[in-house]
Amino acid sequence: MKQEQALLSEELFGLLNGTNIADKQHEAIMLQTVGADMWPHTAMISVGELLALDRSNLRLGLWAGTRTAENIIRTGKAAFALCYKGKAHYVKLSLEQLAPLPGARFPGERFAATVTETREDEAKYAAITSGVQIQLLDPGSVLERWAQTIRELKS
Template sequence: MEQSPSQELSPELYELLNGKDLETKQHEALMLMTVTEEDWPHTAMISAGEIIALDSKRVRLAMWSGTTTTRNLIRTEKATLAFVYAGAAHYIKLSLKRLPVLPAAKHPRERFEADIVAVRSDVAQYADITTGIQIDLKEEESVLRRWHETLAELML
């Protein structure tokens, strides 16, 4: 059953994306969908270490330079996040603006700030959504350290 769209994150989704307790969120993966120059959908995965909610209506993203996803974000200034969390499928439409490059960044990335345009959540009456895409970090300690540093730089 689809819930009515909102223009802000629920407290539960804000907690997921708040940049805290990354150790407990390290397995969560979100699909970031953009549109190519040829008008084809393009999907990339991002982690809890590449997105941070500033508040319930704005998020920031740290993206690798030169990727198809990053080029699409720069060109269209639009994206949709799709992921499964806490028994529901969630879809978040974003309107993005590119942020200045941080010359002294430990982990240079393209940075974006996004206004949340719409949040929609889906649950099925006939089935429980038990999981979405989950990941296992190969070098947990170094990846979590990089994520903490990346999110700290997103707040600058």
């Protein structure tokens, strides 16, 4: 059965469009999958691993052999959540594994994703002032790897 497509908000598309990743380096995204034991599994990813090609189609690049990658290969599903620009964002994805990219500088698992459901949450009585944020220990090398990963996800 074909999943219906949904659209990322303009805010999320702007965050995940692969541009200006140095300016977005502190944003952390909680990627959720379901393990073989049927328990939820959460991994933290970045704007250097998730690319919005448009508002309904994304690419995801993960390290090979991780539990997260294995869960996606097995189920074809994942969801991510993050707090950004004063809102909590929840996105469900349907994914397909992409073939390995010959000559990839940072080989891993690549996935094509379709947005199947989105939800935004904001309270009328409180502002979300931050979500999970990170501080890169070696920004130069990490940002270069992310830029390369984004180029490879566009392939």
